[in-house]
Amino acid sequence: MNVKHAVDDFLMYLAIEKNYSENTVNGYSYDLKTFEEFLVRHNRALELTEMYAL
Template identity: 65%
Template sequence: MEHRLNNVDDFLMYLPVEKNYSENTLRGYTYDWGCYQKFLVSYNRSLELTDLTTSTSRRFIQDQVINYKVKPRALHRRISCLKSFSQYCLKENYISI
Protein backbone atom coordinates (compact mmCIF):
# COMPACT_ATOMS: atom_id res chain seq x y z
CA MET A 1 0.00 0.00 0.00
CA GLU A 2 1.46 3.36 -1.03
CA HIS A 3 1.18 6.13 1.50
CA ARG A 4 0.79 9.67 0.19
CA LEU A 5 0.35 12.91 2.04
CA ASN A 6 -2.62 14.86 0.73
CA ASN A 7 -1.93 17.58 -1.84
CA VAL A 8 1.81 16.89 -2.21
CA ASP A 9 1.56 16.03 -5.90
CA ASP A 10 -0.33 19.27 -6.58
CA PHE A 11 2.31 21.17 -4.61
CA LEU A 12 5.17 19.59 -6.56
CA MET A 13 3.45 20.43 -9.88
CA TYR A 14 2.84 24.02 -8.69
CA LEU A 15 6.51 24.73 -7.93
CA PRO A 16 8.01 24.74 -11.46
CA VAL A 17 5.02 26.49 -13.01
CA GLU A 18 4.17 29.17 -10.46
CA LYS A 19 7.44 29.53 -8.55
CA ASN A 20 9.90 28.66 -11.33
CA TYR A 21 11.82 26.21 -9.14
CA SER A 22 14.65 24.31 -10.80
CA GLU A 23 14.63 20.59 -11.57
CA ASN A 24 17.31 20.10 -8.92
CA THR A 25 15.13 21.75 -6.27
CA LEU A 26 12.15 19.67 -7.36
CA ARG A 27 14.16 16.46 -7.04
CA GLY A 28 15.30 17.55 -3.58
CA TYR A 29 11.79 18.46 -2.46
CA THR A 30 10.41 15.18 -3.80
CA TYR A 31 13.06 13.29 -1.82
CA ASP A 32 12.35 15.42 1.28
CA TRP A 33 8.65 14.60 1.06
CA GLY A 34 9.48 10.93 0.82
CA CYS A 35 11.52 11.24 4.02
CA TYR A 36 8.72 13.12 5.78
CA GLN A 37 6.08 10.61 4.74
CA LYS A 38 8.32 7.70 5.76
CA PHE A 39 8.74 9.38 9.16
CA LEU A 40 4.97 9.82 9.56
CA VAL A 41 4.25 6.21 8.61
CA SER A 42 7.01 4.77 10.80
CA TYR A 43 5.63 6.61 13.84
CA ASN A 44 2.01 5.78 12.98
CA ARG A 45 1.13 9.43 12.35
CA SER A 46 -1.77 10.47 10.19
CA LEU A 47 -1.11 11.45 6.58
CA GLU A 48 -4.14 13.74 6.62
CA LEU A 49 -3.21 17.35 6.00
CA THR A 50 -5.41 18.63 8.82
CA ASP A 51 -3.65 16.34 11.32
CA LEU A 52 -0.14 17.71 10.70
CA THR A 53 1.24 19.95 13.40
CA THR A 54 4.32 22.08 13.92
CA SER A 55 5.27 19.69 16.71
CA THR A 56 5.28 16.77 14.26
CA SER A 57 7.43 18.75 11.84
CA ARG A 58 9.88 19.60 14.61
CA ARG A 59 10.10 15.94 15.59
CA PHE A 60 10.79 15.06 11.96
CA ILE A 61 13.68 17.54 11.83
CA GLN A 62 15.04 16.20 15.13
CA ASP A 63 14.76 12.65 13.81
CA GLN A 64 16.70 13.59 10.69
CA VAL A 65 19.55 15.05 12.73
CA ILE A 66 19.72 12.41 15.46
CA ASN A 67 19.00 9.21 13.53
CA TYR A 68 20.18 10.04 10.01
CA LYS A 69 22.94 12.61 10.65
CA VAL A 70 21.51 14.85 7.92
CA LYS A 71 23.90 17.65 7.02
CA PRO A 72 22.90 21.29 7.62
CA ARG A 73 22.41 22.09 3.94
CA ALA A 74 19.96 19.21 3.41
CA LEU A 75 18.28 20.01 6.71
CA HIS A 76 17.69 23.62 5.64
CA ARG A 77 16.19 22.38 2.37
CA ARG A 78 13.83 20.06 4.25
CA ILE A 79 12.73 22.94 6.48
CA SER A 80 12.27 25.14 3.39
CA CYS A 81 10.22 22.39 1.76
CA LEU A 82 7.91 22.15 4.77
CA LYS A 83 7.52 25.94 4.92
CA SER A 84 6.80 26.20 1.20
CA PHE A 85 4.21 23.45 1.44
CA SER A 86 2.53 25.19 4.39
CA GLN A 87 2.40 28.47 2.48
CA TYR A 88 1.00 26.69 -0.57
CA CYS A 89 -1.71 25.02 1.52
CA LEU A 90 -2.67 28.37 3.06
CA LYS A 91 -2.77 30.03 -0.36
CA GLU A 92 -4.96 27.26 -1.76
CA ASN A 93 -7.21 27.29 1.35
CA TYR A 94 -6.43 23.66 2.18
CA ILE A 95 -5.64 24.78 5.71
CA SER A 96 -6.26 27.90 7.78
CA ILE A 97 -4.42 29.54 10.61
Protein backbone atom coordinates in the same frame (compact mmCIF):
# COMPACT_ATOMS: atom_id res chain seq x y z
CA MET B 1 -6.51 15.82 1.51
CA ASN B 2 -3.73 13.42 2.38
CA VAL B 3 0.00 14.13 2.58
CA LYS B 4 0.81 12.45 -0.75
CA HIS B 5 -1.74 14.54 -2.63
CA ALA B 6 -0.56 17.74 -0.93
CA VAL B 7 3.08 16.95 -1.74
CA ASP B 8 2.26 16.23 -5.38
CA ASP B 9 0.32 19.50 -5.66
CA PHE B 10 3.13 21.45 -4.01
CA LEU B 11 5.79 19.96 -6.30
CA MET B 12 3.68 20.80 -9.35
CA TYR B 13 3.29 24.35 -8.05
CA LEU B 14 7.06 24.70 -7.66
CA ALA B 15 7.72 23.38 -11.15
CA ILE B 16 4.97 25.21 -13.04
CA GLU B 17 4.10 28.38 -11.14
CA LYS B 18 7.46 29.15 -9.58
CA ASN B 19 9.51 27.70 -12.46
CA TYR B 20 12.03 26.16 -10.06
CA SER B 21 14.78 24.06 -11.55
CA GLU B 22 14.41 20.30 -11.80
CA ASN B 23 17.15 19.84 -9.20
CA THR B 24 15.32 22.08 -6.73
CA VAL B 25 12.02 20.27 -7.24
CA ASN B 26 13.79 16.91 -6.86
CA GLY B 27 15.35 18.11 -3.60
CA TYR B 28 11.98 19.15 -2.20
CA SER B 29 10.48 15.89 -3.44
CA TYR B 30 13.10 13.79 -1.67
CA ASP B 31 12.68 15.66 1.62
CA LEU B 32 8.89 15.57 1.59
CA LYS B 33 8.70 11.90 0.62
CA THR B 34 11.17 11.12 3.41
CA PHE B 35 8.86 12.98 5.79
CA GLU B 36 5.89 10.95 4.52
CA GLU B 37 7.84 7.72 5.12
CA PHE B 38 8.61 8.92 8.65
CA LEU B 39 4.90 9.45 9.31
CA VAL B 40 4.10 5.94 8.08
CA ARG B 41 6.88 4.32 10.14
CA HIS B 42 5.66 6.07 13.28
CA ASN B 43 1.96 5.35 12.68
CA ARG B 44 1.09 9.02 12.32
CA ALA B 45 -1.86 10.47 10.45
CA LEU B 46 -1.51 10.96 6.71
CA GLU B 47 -4.63 13.11 6.42
CA LEU B 48 -3.82 16.80 6.82
CA THR B 49 -6.93 17.47 8.90
CA GLU B 50 -5.93 14.73 11.34
CA MET B 51 -2.39 16.08 11.79
CA TYR B 52 -3.64 19.03 13.80
CA ALA B 53 -5.76 16.96 16.15
CA LEU B 54 -3.79 15.97 19.23
